[in-house]
Amino acid sequence: MATARRRVDVKEGKAALDAWLEAARSPSDAPLPRPVLATAVRYTLEEVTARAPGNSVEVRVPPFGVTQCVEGPRHTRGTPPNVIECDAATWLAMVTGGLAWADAVEAGKVAASGLRADLSALLPL
DSSP, rough: OOOOOHHHHHHHHHEEEEHHHHHHHSOOOOOOOOHHHHHHHHHHHHHHHHSOOOSSSSEEETTTTTESSSSSSOSSSOOOOOEEEOOHHHHHHHHHTOOOOEEEEETSEEEESSSTTTOTOOOOO
16 A cells, blocks of 8 residues: 655654644643644644545545545545544644543534544554
8 A cells, every 4th residue: 555645744744743732731721723734633633544544434534635545435526425524723632642532522523424533543643
């Protein structure tokens, strides 16, 4: 299987993720700059794809990014049968271990449809 193509430099991605973690832990009300948030999301989406290559599950974190991952039947047209969607804060909390997959789904913070739409074995990164 081909290696996942990276669009986000790994060092920049890790720095953006570290900045998000620091902002999440800090009591400051100052929002994280949008480009930093976008880089953190895109980097972690690429990381999920690198760790679980495939095309059977589509992970959406609007408006920042989308990826296909997890081995299985390839989706080619229309709405994919296995879709996961959440906001950036929820996604980053799950990939960093601040929020468990099951808790996020139960709380309605993640929309997951399809038999393969479960990233609990991959998260946190």
